Amino acid sequence: MTEQPQQAPAAKAGSTPEEPWPVRTVARKIAEWINRLGAVWVEGQLTQISARPGTGTAFLTLRDPAADVSMTVTCAADVLRRHEPPLTDGTRVVVHAKPTFFMNRGTLSLRAAEIRAVGIGELLARIERLRRLLAAEGLFDPRRKRRPPFLPKVVGLITGRASAAEHDVLANATARWPAVRFRVENVAVQGALAVPQVLDALRVLDRDPDVEVIVIARGGGSVEDLLPFSDEALCRAVAECRTPVLSAIGHEPDTPLLDHVADVRCSTPTDAGKRVVPDVAEESLRVRQMRDRARRALHGWVDRELRVLTQLRSRPVLADPLSPLDRHAEQVRALTERGRRAVLGRLAEETTALTATRARLTTLGPAATLARGYAVVQRTADDGTTHVLRSVSDAPAGTPLRVRLADGALHATAGGREGDG
Numbered sequence: 502m503t504e505q506p507q508q509a510p511a512a513k514a515g516s517t518p519e520e521p522w523p524v525r526t527v528a529r530k531i532a533e534w535i536n537r538l539g540a541v542w543v544e545g546q547l548t549q550i551s552a553r554p555g556t557g558t559a560f561l562t563l564r565d566p567a568a569d570v571s572m573t574v575t576c577a578a579d580v581l582r583r584h585e586p587p588l589t590d591g592t593r594v595v596v597h598a599k600p601t602f603f604m605n606r607g608t609l610s611l612r613a614a615e616i617r618a619v620g621i622g623e624l625l626a627r628i629e630r631l632r633r634l635l636a637a638e639g640l641f642d643p644r645r646k647r648r649p650p651f652l653p654k655v656v657g658l659i660t661g662r663a664s665a666a667e668h669d670v671l672a673n674a675t676a677r678w679p680a681v682r683f684r685v686e687n688v689a690v691q692g693a694l695a696v697p698q699v700l701d702a703l704r705v706l707d708r709d710p711d712v713e714v715i716v717i718a719r720g721g722g723s724v725e726d727l728l729p730f731s732d733e734a735l736c737r738a739v740a741e742c743r744t745p746v747l748s749a750i751g752h753e754p755d756t757p758l759l760d761h762v763a764d765v766r767c768s769t770p771t772d773a774g775k776r777v778v779p780d781v782a783e784e785s786l787r788v789r790q791m792r793d794r795a796r797r798a799l800h801g802w803v804d805r806e807l808r809v810l811t812q813l814r815s816r817p818v819l820a821d822p823l824s825p826l827d828r829h830a831e832q833v834r835a836l837t838e839r840g841r842r843a844v845l846g847r848l849a850e851e852t853t854a855l856t857a858t859r860a861r862l863t864t865l866g867p868a869a870t871l872a873r874g875y876a877v878v879q880r881t882a883d884d885g886t887t888h889v890l891r892s893v894s895d896a897p898a899g900t901p902l903r904v905r906l907a908d909g910a911l912h913a914t915a916g917g918r919e920g921d922g
Contacts, residue, residue: 665770
């Protein structure tokens with residue numbers, strides 16, 4: 502490619518509201534700018550090939566498979582006729598063409614001098630390079646894959662209209678779970694329009710809150726037919742989907758890049774129909790088995806508890822609950838009687854000991870002595886205190902005395918003293 506043209510000096514030459522450029526001038530300047538570009542090599546997909554018999558010019562549309570961008574291409578009809586194999590819609594090509602601006606119509610197109618079909622080997626090499634790139638970015642990492650729901654509310658299906666793949670998915674899924682609901686988006690599944698239509702359908706289904714899983718299905722085909730499902734834009738769109746995606750492209754040996762990016766790879770559309778919903782017969786059988794297991798477990802538990810209750814009821818304490826009470830009542834009465842006898846015996850012993858002690862105290866106490874005619878003589882001091890008189894020398898004549906007898910006390914005064922004898 503030639504260098505980009507610099508800003509035209511005529512832009513400063515005086516285009517003003519008072520002196521505007523005519524349309525022809527603008528068109529001429531644009532044509533001059535485009536002519537500076539020269540011939541370029543352009544890659545894309547061919548669509549809308551038109552080469553009418555008897556005409557010397559063929560018209561084509563060259564489309565970018567990764568973006569919604571296209572350009573018109575014209576070439577000599579012989580360029581198409583001598584190409585082997587014949588070029589068809591969707592063929593990936595490399596075009597050597599010169600951009601041309603038609604002043605009368607104000608349109609831009611490419612005038613092709615040579616068209617080369619991209620060989621299958623080159624396409625496979627590009628797919629392999631893209632595979633390594635996406636793998637390095639982690640788009641194939643199993644840890645980022647999501648598990649589809651067990652029984653989705655609505656299944657989104659992207660497939661060709663009235664195709665065998667659509668029939669296989671719908672028939673097998675409905676046979677397994679008759680109540681399954683589908684939202685089908687029919688798209689082109691090969692050719693130049695496949696990728697943009699699949700991308701649009703994917704965005705529509707991913708935005709639908711009822712769609713809980715998306716199936717992209719296509720039947721078998723050649724490598725060229727399956728190329729759209731190895732497109733980089735489609736692979737990245739599937740990786741960015743919030744809804745789990747199942748890939749069901751071609752047959753078992755076919756492995757487009759979409760299989761590696763999708764959350765689940767299905768070998769065929771039939772396999773996708775089997776994996777997107779459970780089998781109602783299998784689930785019914787599983788429910789019956791679980792019910793049988795639950796019933797057996799419940800019966801086993803009830804039987805164990807009944808055996809425990811039977812064992813408990815067979816024990817003497819439960820077979821005749823009053824006998825232990827009677828025995829314990831008899832034991833209580835016997836112990837009560839023993840306690841009463843022990844208390845009475847102890848009281849009798851203590852009473853006898855107390856009586857003996859009282860008798861000894863009575864015998865040894867001063868009252869008994871006084872009752873036999875003795876008396877206790879006490880001297881009364883000036884302060885009123887009394888002291889037992891032990892000697893006649895302690896009571897001179899005139900000393901006030903207190904004489905204690907068995908039945909009371911007398912007051913006397915000491916007179917003369919008498920000696921012993």
